[in-house]
Amino acid sequence: EPEVTQTPSHQVTQMGQEVILRCVPISNHLYFYWYRQILGQKVEFLVSFYNNEISEKSEIFDDQFSVERPDGSNFTLKIRSTKLEDSAMYFCASSMGDIAQYFGPGTRLTVL
Amino acid sequence: SQKIEQNSEALNIQEGKTATLTCNYTNYSPAYLQWYRQDPGRGPVFLLLIRENEKEKRKERLKVTFDTTLKQSLFHITASQPADSATYLCALDSQRGGFKTIFGAGTRLFVKA
Numbered sequence: 001e002p003e004v005t006q007t008p009s010h011q012v013t014q015m016g017q018e019v020i021l022r023c024v025p026i027s028n029h030l031y032f033y034w035y036r037q038i039l040g041q042k043v044e045f046l047v048s049f050y051n052n053e054i055s056e057k058s059e060i061f062d063d064q065f066s067v068e069r070p071d072g073s074n075f076t077l078k079i080r081s082t083k084l085e086d087s088a089m090y091f092c093a094s095s096m097g098d099i100a101q102y103f104g105p106g107t108r109l110t111v112l
Numbered sequence: 113s114q115k116i117e118q119n120s121e122a123l124n125i126q127e128g129k130t131a132t133l134t135c136n137y138t139n140y141s142p143a144y145l146q147w148y149r150q151d152p153g154r155g156p157v158f159l160l161l162i163r164e165n166e167k168e169k170r171k172e173r174l175k176v177t178f179d180t181t182l183k184q185s186l187f188h189i190t191a192s193q194p195a196d197s198a199t200y201l202c203a204l205d206s207q208r209g210g211f212k213t214i215f216g217a218g219t220r221l222f223v224k225a
Binding site: 004031033035041042043044045048050055056058089091093099100101102103104105106 | 153155203211218
C-alpha cells in the first residue's frame with residue numbers, strides 16, 4: 001500500500017540554524033500539508049499546498065517557514081532560523097481532496 | 113474562531129464493550145468531519161469521514177454519527193479490543209471549501225483485557 005515517507009526521522013539543530021524537512025507524498029495525490037505537534041499537545045495545521053502554490057496557512061506559518069515542491073515527488077518544509085519553540089514533531093500529509101489525509105511517520109525536530 | 117472539544121479525560125473500558133467518544137464543535141458548520149487514530153510517536157491514521165448531509169457512517173467495527181444541529185459527532189468502536197487502545201482525534205475543515213484542517217486534542221482510549 002502506498003504511504004507517505006519523511007526524512008529525516010530525527011533532526012537536531014542549533015537555535016538560529018536553517019532546517020529542511022523532506023516528504024514524499026503518495027504519488028497520485030494532489031493536496032499536500034504540513035502539521036506540527038508539540039509534545040503532549042494537539043496536531044496543529046501549518047500549511048496546505050495545491051497546484052504548486054500555498055492554499056492556506058495558519059498564523060504559525062510565518063515568514064520563517066516556507067514550502068516547496070522542487071520536483072514531481074518531494075515536498076519540503078524549510079524553517080529559516082529555528083527557535084527553541086520550533087521543537088516538535090512535524091508531519092507531512094497528502095490527500096486527493098476533501099477526503100482522507102494520509103500522514104507520514106513524522107520528523108522529530110529538536111532545537112538546542 | 114472554530115473550536116473543537118473532545119473529552120480530555122481518558123476512557124477506560126473492558127474488552128468486548130463498546131467505546132463511545134464525543135466530539136463537539138462551536139462557531140462553525142463544517143462540510144465534513146473526520147476521525148483519526150494516533151499511537152504514541154506516530155502520525156495520525158485516517159479512520160472515517162462523514163459529510164454534513166450524512167447522519168451515520170460505518171466501517172467494520174467503527175461507527176460515526178454526525179448531528180449538525182447539536183454540533184456533535186459520536187465515534188463508536190464495538191467489540192473493543194486491547195489493540196484499539198490509542199488516542200482518537202476528531203478533525204474538521206475550518207473553512208468550507210478550504211483545505212485547513214483543525215484537530216481536536218483527542219481522547220485517549222484504554223481497552224483492558
